[in-house]
Structure formats: structure tokens, C-alpha cells
């Protein structure tokens with residue numbers, strides 16, 4: 001079996017690539033990073049180390065790379081011939097890979113009109129559906145009809161913490177042992193991809209919200225509050241009592257939303273939260289607060305991990321989401337000149353103030369009751 005994976009980065013190599021290899025796929029990574037693509041083609045393998053209490057290294061083989069900047073036609077040809085397409089490039093990059101996918105589908109319709117599943121593994125709700133929208137803008141009416149029949153974009157939730165890599169080897173990747181990859185089954189076209197480790201479900205919404213609003217909301221606490229308090233890594237931030245208390249409070253609020261919306265069992269959800277807190281406390285991985293806090297504009301988006309659960313908590317319980325508001329305030333105070341979104345956020349705040357910036361970035365109406373709660377917390381944090 002053949003797979004094409006967009007993005008030979010942390011999660012691409014450290015998670016998707018590893019599972020594809022274990023499931024006997026031959027994987028071609030499509031990426032714009034020439035050094036990584038060259039290394040994949042020189043070695044056709046790389047190492048993934050599971051950083052548990054004991055370390056275990058596995059070698060992922062049957063891989064090569066295509067640089068989509070210099071060799072886009074090869075990328076399109078790979079899509080034409082493949083059995084599965086996956087992507088983990090970041091939500092903002094999805095539009096940028098869409099024209100190449102459309103080119104690949106066009107070639108595929110002529111030579112190999114077999115069903116194909118395209119799964120975007122990003123931390124967002126309905127990433128594959130978003131990718132589909134972008135791909136369809138590059139297809140003609142007739143091609144869209146073919147795509148409707150043959151091409152599926154099943155949504156997915158992926159979970160494995162893959163921190164910034166410190167090895168001199170550009171391909172080696174250290175990861176936490178835990179993983180979860182959930183894919184919506186009804187959307188699949190043709191044979192269900194036989195990837196060991198994928199859990200197929202009939203309705204993904206509960207799983208993606210549980211993951212995004214627990215793992216990713218939770219992660220924002222040691223990231224942004226950790227940065228606010230001067231910590232460098234998630235592990236170090238997690239040693240701070242105030243941060244752990246804020247984290248538990250924020251996950252109490254998102255937990256209420258998830259339980260009320262999706263009917264998860266309260267005790268089971270509490271155990272899920274506990275497991276995730278344990279993952280953040282893993283002493284064997286060093287994950288920088290700046291990686292986890294990357295892209296604050298995206299993370300303040302109305303459907304992302306902070307604003308959406310905060311709004312839902314307010315609507316469902318009638319109570320103020322005070323912990324989530326505190327984390328959102330810490331995002332507004334996040335300064336990192338090496339992160340273009342963090343720079344842009346601070347420039348917006350300098351030009352227009354906190355209130356207007358929050359309204360704009362989170363797409364909140366001027367009279368949204370969350371705004372004064374968050375602004376109060378901004379004031380308190382600035383005075384501390």
C-alpha cells in the first residue's frame with residue numbers, strides 16, 4: 001500500500017509516518033523543507049524514540065520525500081498513484097497544499113479513477129472538510145462531480161505530544177508514547193484504510209471536541225501562563241502550583257461543556273483529564289512553552305480551544321468561565337518576537353488596545369459578555 005503524507009514535521013514523522021510504516025505502507029512525504037526531503041531520500045528511514053519512563057527506539061522505513069517547491073509535478077503524480085493521503089502541516093497551510101492536491105486528483109481521474117481518502121490531521125474542528133473546500137476551488141465543475149463520487153475527506157482527531165526536536169539528526173524524532181488517532185468512518189470512500197492505530201467512529205464531533213478542549217485547551221495553560229510567569233518548558237511550568245490550579249479550573253470548565261454537550265460519563269472524563277495532566281508532567285520530554293503557545297491569533301479563533309469552550313460554558317451553565325478567561329488574558333499578554341502571530345497580536349494591541357483586538361481576533365460582538373470578564377483579568381495580570 002502507498003501513502004502520501006504532506007508535512008514531514010514533528011507529527012508527520014513522529015506519529016503518522018510511524019503508524020503508516022507499522023501498517024505496511026510505503027510513505028512519500030511531501031514537504032517544502034529541502035534538508036528534510038534530501039535526508040529522507042538519502043536514508044529512506046528514520047528513528048522515532050518513545051520517551052516514556054523507559055526509552056524505546058523504532059526505525060521507520062519505506063519512506064522517501066518530494067520537495068513540492070522544486071518538484072510539484074512529482075507530488076501530483078504521487079497523489080495520482082497513492083492509496084491514502086494524509087496531512088499535518090498546520091491549519092494555515094491547508095490552502096497552500098490544496099492546488100497540488102487538485103492537480104494530483106486531475107491526473108488521478110485520467111489514469112487511476114479509484115476512490116481515495118484524504119485526511120487532514122490538524123488541531124482544529126473539521127480540518128479535512130476545510131481542506132476539501134480549498135481543493136474544490138481548484139477543480140472544474142466536471143472534476144468536482146468526479147471528486148464527489150471518488151474522493152473523501154474524512155475528519156480526524158490526532159493526539160500525541162511531539163515536542164521541538166533537539167537531535168542533530170534532522171529526521172530523528174522523540175515523542176511521548178501515548179497516541180490516539182480517531183477518524184470518522186461514514187465519510188470514507190472505498191476500502192477503509194487499514195492503518196493500525198486508527199480508531200474509526202461514526203460521529204467524530206464528541207472526540208475532536210474532547211481532544212481539542214481538553215488536551216489543547218489544557219496545554220495553553222502551562223504555555224501562556226507559563227510564559228507569563230517566566231517558565232521555558234511545559235514540564236517546568238507544571239511544577240508551579242498556581243499553574244496546576246488554573247489548569248484544573250480551566251479543564252473543569254471545558255469538562256462541563258463536553259459532558260453536557262456529548263454526554264461523556266463524569267468519572268470517565270475526570271480520569272481522562274487526569275491522564276492528560278500526567279502527560280504534561282512527563283519529565284522525559286522537553287516541550288517549550290513557545291511551541292505549545294505558537295500561533296496565538298489562531299488559538300484565539302472563535303472555534304478554537306479557548307473562545308469556543310468559554311462561550312459554551314457561559315451559555316450552558318450561566319456561570320462566568322473565570323479560569324478560561326484568565327488563560328485568554330495570558331494569551332493577550334503573550335510576547336514572543338520570534339512568533340509572527342505573537343508579534344502581530346502585540347502590534348494590534350499597541351495600535352487598537354486589548355478590547356478591540358480581542359473583538360477582532362475572536363470575532364466577538366462588542367456586547368459579548370466574555371469581553372469584560374477577560375479584560376478584567378488582563379488588568380489584574382498586568383498589575384501583578
Ligand SMILES: NC(=O)c1ccc[n+]([C@@H]2O[C@H](COP(=O)([O-])OP(=O)(O)OC[C@H]3O[C@@H](n4cnc5c(N)ncnc54)[C@H](O)[C@@H]3O)[C@@H](O)[C@H]2O)c1
Nearest residue numbers: 007008009010011031032033088089090122123160161162
Ligand atoms: N506536534 C504535536 O504535538 C501535534 C500533535 C497533534 C497534532 N499536531 C498538528 O499537526 C500539525 C503539524 O504540527 P507539527 O508539530 O508537526 O508542526 P511542524 O512544524 O513540525 O511540521 C509541519 C511540517 O509542514 C511542512 N510544511 C509547511 N508548509 C508546507 C507546504 N506548503 N507543503 C508541504 N509541507 C509543508 C513544514 O516544512 C514542516 O515539516 C499542526 O496542525 C498541529 O496542530 C501537532
Ligand SMILES: O=P(O)(O)OC[C@@H](O)[C@@H](O)[C@H](O)[C@H](O)CO
Nearest residue numbers: 123158159160161162216219292
Ligand atoms: O499544534 P497546536 O499549535 O495547535 O497546539 C500546540 C499543542 O497543544 C499541540 O501540538 C499538542 O502537543 C498536540 O495536539 C497533542 O496531541
